[in-house]
Amino acid sequence: MNSEPLHYQARSFGLLWQSDIKIEHFADAFGSDSNADIIVSETNHLIERQPIHSINRGIIYADGFRFTWNDIATFDMFDGNRVEYCPGANWTGDLPWPFYSTVTALLLAWRGCIPFHGSAISVDGQSVLICGESGAGKSSLTAALISQGAQFISDDLSVVVPDKAQSCFNLVPGRPGIRLFPAVGQWFFSNDVHPLHDDPRDKVIAVPQSYIDGNAVPLRHVVFLSSSENALSEIDRFIRLRKQLFRPNWLDKLPGIAAIRVAVRDISVSAHVSIEPVIGETNQAGLRARAQAIIDRVQSVAV
Numbered sequence: 001m002n003s004e005p006l007h008y009q010a011r012s013f014g015l016l017w018q019s020d021i022k023i024e025h026f027a028d029a030f031g032s033d034s035n036a037d038i039i040v041s042e043t044n045h046l047i048e049r050q051p052i053h054s055i056n057r058g059i060i061y062a063d064g065f066r067f068t069w070n071d072i073a074t075f076d077m078f079d080g081n082r083v084e085y086c087p088g089a090n091w092t093g094d095l096p097w098p099f100y101s102t103v104t105a106l107l108l109a110w111r112g113c114i115p116f117h118g119s120a121i122s123v124d125g126q127s128v129l130i131c132g133e134s135g136a137g138k139s140s141l142t143a144a145l146i147s148q149g150a151q152f153i154s155d156d157l158s159v160v161v162p163d164k165a166q167s168c169f170n171l172v173p174g175r176p177g178i179r180l181f182p183a184v185g186q187w188f189f190s191n192d193v194h195p196l197h198d199d200p201r202d203k204v205i206a207v208p209q210s211y212i213d214g215n216a217v218p219l220r221h222v223v224f225l226s227s228s229e230n231a232l233s234e235i236d237r238f239i240r241l242r243k244q245l246f247r248p249n250w251l252d253k254l255p256g257i258a259a260i261r262v263a264v265r266d267i268s269v270s271a272h273v274s275i276e277p278v279i280g281e282t283n284q285a286g287l288r289a290r291a292q293a294i295i296d297r298v299q300s301v302a303v
Helices: 097-110 138-147 182-189 234-243 257-270 284-300
Strands: 008-012 015-019 038-042 051-055 058-061 064-069 073-078 082-087 114-123 126-132 151-154 157-163 168-172 178-180 204-206 217-225 272-276
Touching: 064 097, 073 097, 082 097, 097 114, 097 157, 114 138, 114 168, 114 257, 114 284, 126 138, 126 168, 126 284, 138 151, 138 178, 138 182, 138 284, 151 157, 151 168, 157 257, 168 257, 178 182, 182 204, 182 284, 217 234, 217 257, 217 284, 234 257, 272 284
Parallel strands: 015 038, 038 082, 126 217, 217 272
Antiparallel strands: 008 015, 051 058, 058 064, 064 073, 073 082, 114 126, 114 151, 114 157, 157 168, 168 217, 178 204
16 A cells, blocks of 8 residues: 555545545645545555456446556546555556546446536536537537637536536536647647647647636536537437447446436436537637637527
8 A cells, every 4th residue: 555645635526536646637626624525545455346247447346346447557446435546567657547537437427427528618607518429529619619718617528417406417627628639729728738648649738727616517508519410309319418428338337327317318308409510620710610609609598
């Protein structure tokens, strides 16, 4: 077990994380006097647990899951509030990207949140979830929306939390950075971009100044980037949104999947849903125009 104290604190997805290693892609929360929601710590021994399902790179247990990434690290999650990482032969000394994506998404789903493969912004206090297949241009469109005055909520992994008191759904702020192709990063964030280590597509990361830190925003709109322009029926909206769940094969095996599916159905009915063409090849001016049209439509729709 790592003897380092749990002196790193970060805030992301509405939770306070405390760790013995820096969680560099979450928002720093150094000096917080709140009790941590999630504890992250190193271990050199994976305890025996009774498996329920084996899937892809890991195993689901009655009290959590185990996920292994490329001989770099194995992550054990317990009860939605503790993650232990066991360094592998190729450990680099930093938490690999799958900790910030797959591990975090599954942990949040275990806690009753709904993780989507999408980006999110806020316009006049209304959040917009941007969905689409990989490569559809979600992050590029998000960067353009920010350049036109939207506030940044999350990129790639966007998490919705039910608000039972208000009978609504909220998007909670995710990672403060947005991953972009270098040209798009320079268009919208000038030179305030940084390289990402071991990114297979050579993307850079930017941290928008408009990042909403700590405030959940009511989910009012869902935009699908799609090559189809057909109007969506109620069942179509549900099916499309369900496909946008983050790591759906894993989620299908988690104990809370029934509640997640009900929430997806309710979101597909309560939110204003629209289709936009995939981004494809474009330029800065074209992206800005597309973004402004979406903002204008969001502002004009009464929810």
